[in-house]
Amino acid sequence: MPPEQRPTPHITSADVARAAGVSRTTVSFVLNRTPSARISETTRAKVLAAAEQLGYVPHAAARSLRAGRSDLVVLPASVSAMGRLFSDWVDELETALGSRGYTVVLHGDRSTDPVTAARAWAQLRPAAVMAMGGARLTPEAVQVLAQAGTKAVVTVSAEPVEGVFTLIGDQADIGIAATEHLIARGRSRIGVVMPMERGLSAFAEPRLAGARRVAADRRAEITPLPMRYSDEAAAALAVLCRELGLDAVFGYNDEYAALLSAALADCGVAVPEQIAVVGADDLLLARVVRPRLTSVRYHLPGADLMAEAVDRLITGGSPAPLPRIRFEVLPRQSS
Missing domain, CATH: 1.10.260.40 (lambda repressor-like DNA-binding domains)
Structure with missing residues (x-):
């Protein structure tokens, strides 16, 4: 040969x-x-x-056999739908877990049924699963993971989830923060962008609910605005915003908000004079576009604190509760 x-x-x-x-x-x-x-x-x-x-x-499998447990930490792909700021935090978390001997695996299954999703994750026999969308976890799903030997199940949710280490953070708070800011600026006819891309409704729906909660108390009007992430969809929505007589839009996140803001300018609508725009995630994009985009920023617990909590759960310890996720409006030119 x-x-x-x-x-x-x-x-x-x-x-x-x-x-x-x-x-x-x-x-x-x-x-x-x-x-x-x-x-x-x-x-x-x-x-x-x-x-x-x-x-x-x-050899990961052989190493797991010697250690008597897996070193895999599974992150369902839904984390990628939570915005760049959250994704950057996940990158830091991966480094922090790696320094403790764990291997982070991004899992592509996007089943909407919690038990089906848990069975897919359990096939890897992970030491931990970090399902950052709390709606996907039920007691039955948690039981599937426990029977597969998973020692730590972690999620982000508005309320504690039974049998799960829960990082408390409510997506509705993002909609509340954005809407309160717009109302404080004198706006009362507010559109809320609802992305039509797969996997985003789990985050968009609570944000809309938060906006509606504020508006109900402050006599403001909320209009959901379905939108795909494309130039054509943004252009059509910009025309609709003008026809509806809206005076503000919460754009779901900075990417959708920036796309819509540009489309508004293209059809002759002045931002913020005629329609104010607010995004979320405080991406670099928010500071690059003109007018600079007002945004809602996450304040997440440190990735090292999160990794320490996961390690303690896997090794049988009791981690201390982590700080609640907070959200802060950063006012800029668009509002």
């Missing part, structure tokens, strides 16, 4: 041990970040250098 067709040899921990001049046990301690093992920094550096040079990749 020609050399270029020969299979690449399988690199094992024994190869790493030989290259580093240490035992396989030492390699295991270093690569698995075993906290109880006393390994000098010099030895640790030699092992890591040898592993990198050889291209060694630890």
